[in-house]
Amino acid sequence: MNRRQAGTAYRERIAALLAELGLPASLFADRPLRLIAEARRLTPVGLGTDGRDKLLTPGAARAWRSLRAAAAGDGVELLLISGFRSVDYQAALIRAKLARGLSAEEVLRINAPPGYSEHHSGRAVDIGCTGTAALDEAFETTPAYDWLRRHAAEHGFRMSYPRGNRQGYLYEPWHWFHVGSTAANKPAM
Template sequence: MANADADSARIRAVLSALGIPPDLPARRGLPLCRQARRLTPVGLGADGRDKLLSPAAARAWLKLRERASADGVQLTLISAFRSIDFQAALIRSKLERGMALAEVLRINAPPGYSEHHSGRAVDIGTDKIPALDEAFESTDAFRWLSQHAGRFGFRLSYPRGNAVGFAYEPWHWYYTGHR
């Protein structure tokens, strides 16, 4: 319980430092996403950096990617685990470039509320379009994921008109472990 209280206090402090209203997550129905404590490398991402996932999500991702490849579909890992500090730096960078806080929070979860913290979320791309582009929905990769990802325990987190108010992200998939 002490760790949970310390985590909550830290998240409140980070939100405050970024100017994010403390009631915003509750108003939008955003669940708190605890930062993963155990992570497993799953290979290099499109940026050439090692990507990490929780052990169960890592096993599922590797199986999913292998099956897609066997079916002739190339999946590129764009993003996986992100720490609370990384999420805060990402938001801070966008604010410093002049983006309005409301717009930033349409495309990035507040620190403490990103599925990436759990080590169970992946952003997936393909070499046919730029990373994190809505055009991903028109690719063979997205069609394959829509048909098969559930068998590997993954679901699309932010479809059009999602209840939590994030922009549509056809590239963002979350490992639930349920098949």
């Protein structure tokens, strides 16, 4: 299968998954979301706060280790909550929220639709710190967040979802994306 065929097959897979979940593209058509391919080369970066080994692309893994070491050098502990997330795992997260009674609109303010999560790229990390609940807006009041705000760009990371972000997600001060090279920032398909 050539690259074009692979891209078409991926888009078809995502469309079928969105239909199965009852998430018509019209729910997020007015948001500037881009289809993101799943990373193919991943490397372990250590245990996350859930006790499971987390994965990132090799470049993002090096950048994460550098970021964490620099923070530690300044007396700031950064905890890895989440890294690579497959399309299937993303779909499972959404299924669970829909099963709990959340509407599709509510779910899509919290989670990206399968195929559109930065976590698929293997270059996104959710970061936490001791003493603050994971994935909580209160993270913005911590020394860890303050350190990230001042130093993350030096390691190639940017916060993806600030307040009022164009993508329409809730504010996520814990979600940081390894930008990498210009070529790496082009849409996957």
